[in-house]
Amino acid sequence: VEAQASGRRSKESAGDMALTLPGMHISEVNKWAAVVIACYVAVICFDILLERIPALESFRIRNRIQKPWVIGMLIFSYSLLVPALFWNLFNMLIGAMDSVEFYTSSESMMEVIVMLWQDDVFVGAILLIIFAILIPVVKLWLIVTAEFMKWKRPQLAGRCIHFVQMVSKWACPDMFAYILFSYLIWDMDHPPTLTGRFQLDLGFTCYAMFCLGSTVSSLGLETPKIESKVSEPMPKWAFVLLCFMAAVFSASLAMGLALPVMAMRLDIGILVEVGEIPADYVPFIEELHIAEMASTDVTILACIADMADISEGFDLNSWIAVLLLAVFVIALPIFDMIALCIAALQSTRGTRSCAFAVSGKLNKLAMLDVATLGIVVIVFSGRVYEKQGVVISFGPGVVGLIAASLCHHAVFQLVSAYPPASPGQDEAEEKSDENDSEASTAIP
Numbered sequence: 001v002e003a004q005a006s007g008r009r010s011k012e013s014a015g016d017m018a019l020t021l022p023g024m025h026i027s028e029v030n031k032w033a034a035v036v037i038a039c040y041v042a043v044i045c046f047d048i049l050l051e052r053i054p055a056l057e058s059f060r061i062r063n064r065i066q067k068p069w070v071i072g073m074l075i076f077s078y079s080l081l082v083p084a085l086f087w088n089l090f091n092m093l094i095g096a097m098d099s100v101e102f103y104t105s106s107e108s109m110m111e112v113i114v115m116l117w118q119d120d121v122f123v124g125a126i127l128l129i130i131f132a133i134l135i136p137v138v139k140l141w142l143i144v145t146a147e148f149m150k151w152k153r154p155q156l157a158g159r160c161i162h163f164v165q166m167v168s169k170w171a172c173p174d175m176f177a178y179i180l181f182s183y184l185i186w187d188m189d190h191p192p193t194l195t196g197r198f199q200l201d202l203g204f205t206c207y208a209m210f211c212l213g214s215t216v217s218s219l220g221l222e223t224p225k226i227e228s229k230v231s232e233p234m235p236k237w238a239f240v241l242l243c244f245m246a247a248v249f250s251a252s253l254a255m256g257l258a259l260p261v262m263a264m265r266l267d268i269g270i271l272v273e274v275g276e277i278p279a280d281y282v283p284f285i286e287e288l289h290i291a292e293m294a295s296t297d298v299t300i301l302a303c304i305a306d307m308a309d310i311s312e313g314f315d316l317n318s319w320i321a322v323l324l325l326a327v328f329v330i331a332l333p334i335f336d337m338i339a340l341c342i343a344a345l346q347s348t349r350g351t352r353s354c355a356f357a358v359s360g361k362l363n364k365l366a367m368l369d370v371a372t373l374g375i376v377v378i379v380f381s382g383r384v385y386e387k388q389g390v391v392i393s394f395g396p397g398v399v400g401l402i403a404a405s406l407c408h409h410a411v412f413q414l415v416s417a418y419p420p421a422s423p424g425q426d427e428a429e430e431k432s433d434e435n436d437s438e439a440s441t442a443i444p
Contacts, residue, residue: 019093019095019098019099019101019195020093021091021092021093021104021197021199022091022093022104022105022106023088023090023091023106023199023201024088024091024201024202026199026313026315029199029200029201029202029205029315029316029317030314030315030316032202032205033202033205033316033317033320034316036080036202036205036206036209037205037209037316039076040073040076040209040213043072043073043076044069044072044073046072047067047068047069047071047072047073048068048069050068051067051068051069056068064150064151064222066147066220066221066222067220067222069217069220070217070220070221073213073214073216073217073220074143074213074214074217074218076213077209077210077213077214077217078136078140078210078214080206080207080209080210080213081136081206081207081210083202083203083206084109084132084203084204084206084207084210085108085109085110085132085133085203085207086108086109086110086203087108087201087202087203087206088106088107088108088201088202088203089107089108089109089112089178089200089201089203089204089207090105090106090107090178090181090182090198090199090200090201090203090204091105091106091197091198091199091201092104092105092106092185092197092198092199093105093195093196093197093198094185094188094195094196094266094294094388094390095194095195096193096194096195096285096288096290097192097193097288098191098192098195100277100281102266102271102276102277102388102389103276103385103388103389103390106201108203109128109132109174109203109207112128112381112384113125113128113129113132115384116128116381116384119383119384119387121380121381121383121384123380124377124380124381124382124383124384125381127173127376127377127380127381128174128377128381131170131171131172131173131174131377132171132174132207135167135170135171136171136210136214138167139164139167139168139171139214139218142160142161142163142164143160143161143164143218143221145157145160146158146160146161146164146221146223157223158223161218161221161223162223164218164221165218165219165221165364166364168214168215168218168219168364169211169215169364169365169367169370170370170373171210171211171214171215172211172215172367172370172374173370173371173373173374173376173377174207174374174377175204175207175208175211175324175374176324176325176329176367176370176371176374176375177374177375177377177378177381178200178204178378179200179303179307179321179324179325179374180261180262180298180300180303180374180375180378181198181262181378181382181392182198182199182200182321183296183298183302183303183306183307184262184264184296184298184392185197185198185264186198186306187296187297187298187306188264188266188293188294188295188296190293193288193289193290193293194290194293194294196294199315199317200315200317200318200321201317204317204320205316205317205320208317208320208321208324212324215364215365216365218364219361219364219365232418233347233348233349233350233418234344234347234348234415234418235348235418236348238344238414238417238418239344239345239348241414242340242341242344242411242414242415243341245407245410245411245414246337246340246341246407246411248403248407249337249403249404249407249408249411250337252400252401252403252404252407253330253333253334253368253400253401253404254400255397255399255400255403256300256397256398256399256400256401256402256403256404257299257300257301257330257397257400258299258301258397259299259395259396259397259400260297260298260299260395260396260397261298261299261300261375261394261395261397261398261401262297262298262375262378262379262392262393262394262395262398263295263296263297263298263392263393263394263395264294264295264296264297264298264382264390264391264392264393265291265294265295265390265391265393266290266291266294266295266389266390266391267291267386267389267390267391268282268285268286268290268291268389269389270386270387270388270389270391271388271389274387274388276388276389297395298395299395299397300325300329300330300371300397303321303325304322304325304326307319307321307322307325308322324367325371328365328366328367329367329368329370329371330368332362332365332366332367333366333367333368333404333408335362336359336362336363336366336408336412337408337411339355339356339358339359339362340355340356340359340411340412340415341411342355343355343356343359343415343419343420344414344415344418346420347415347418347419347420350420351420352420352421352422353420353421353422354422355420356415356416356419356420356422357422359412359415363412366408368401368404368405368408369405369408369409371401372398372401372402372405375394375398375401378392379392379393379394
């Protein structure tokens with residue numbers, strides 16, 4: 001009992017344990033995850049050093065080649081996509097009394113997709129295919145297309161890059177889905193009566209690094225100049241509406257973070273029906289209140305706190321999850337909303353401001369909407385586990401997240417209609433014209 005109690009999140013079990021978590025040992029996962037991250041950092045540092053070589057930088061500018069760090073991040077990110085799809089994404093075990101195994105699984109992204117399709121959970125399978133496969137392929141195709149078109153059709157090439165920057169983060173919902181799902185399994189662990197273990201494996205590391213790398217590098221892609229419309233001051237009615245939506249955003253986000261966004265229940269009746277446990281076990285299971293112990297709810301704040309806890313062992317993937325939730329889901333949307341409010345205020349006054357330019361970057365990195373869609377993905381995909389008695393449903397907090405995401409997008413569109421002029425905008429346009437002229441004359 002003591003060994004099992006201490007192994008709730010460490011994912012390592014003593015040799016005499018009857019129930020053991022499948023997949024790679026946590027120490028091995030940490031080691032290889034650290035190698036992946038170290039290689040990523042090394043590639044970025046090497047590419048930044050290349051930019052310091054004057055001859056190479058001059059050659060790059062003359063030929064309109066993307067910055068080395070952008071090319072390096074894109075190549076390394078896409079090199080991780082294949083292992084991200086085929087290596088184990090997670091390992092899971094649900095059992096009781098250290099002898100009754102309700103469900104055990106060790107699956108990759110592709111195995112999950114195949115399993116969903118075979119079990120007729122078509123919506124979940126299609127969503128995973130779109131986010132994990134289709135969007136990354138479309139992004140890469142558009143980037144390559146833009147590079148070929150940048151000389152003859154620069155305006156179309158610029159629009160391709162802008163579209164890539166907008167959709168790049170939408171390859172990430174699956175990542176947030178399994179982060180929140182892992183908390184549901186961890187929270188149902190009540191040894192020795194009930195065992196719930198979940199470990200994010202190396203496939204998750206590769207997929208997370210792909211998502212982050214491809215999204216950040218897409219923002220560094222240099223685009224041909226697209227003519228911008230003349231800025232008009234924001235009317236007072238629009239500013240009042242913006243303030244109202246910003247207030248709704250704040251309240252909705254607080255609601256979405258504090259209330260459960262997903263819930264999971266263990267249906268013993270389903271387990272008996274499919275023959276996972278004998279009917280004679282039901283009175284004993286009810287007496288132990290296993291179904292009640294397995295009833296778990298997940299809030300984003302509780303998930304962050306639980307994954308940041310290292311008292312029971314260090315898990316590098318858990319800290320990647322903390323970074324994603326705390327920074328990209330919570331902090332960046334808040335900073336973006338602040339930048340939008342500042343930009344709107346400057347627009348009403350008719351003064352120049354760089355706040356909207358900052359917001360343009362933050363908006364493409366903020367993933368509150370992506371995480372919300374990830375919850376939808378896991379609820380639909382979770383239907384595949386109903387045969388094992390695991391029932392996943394939405395929590396009330398998802399309403400707050402949806403409302404906050406809609407307000408965030410509405411405010412961004414409103415400010416986009418009345419953007420303030422950026423400081424030095426005229427000078428930047430003149431410099432861009434000069435660079436374009438020099439680059440054009442360099443081509444025979």
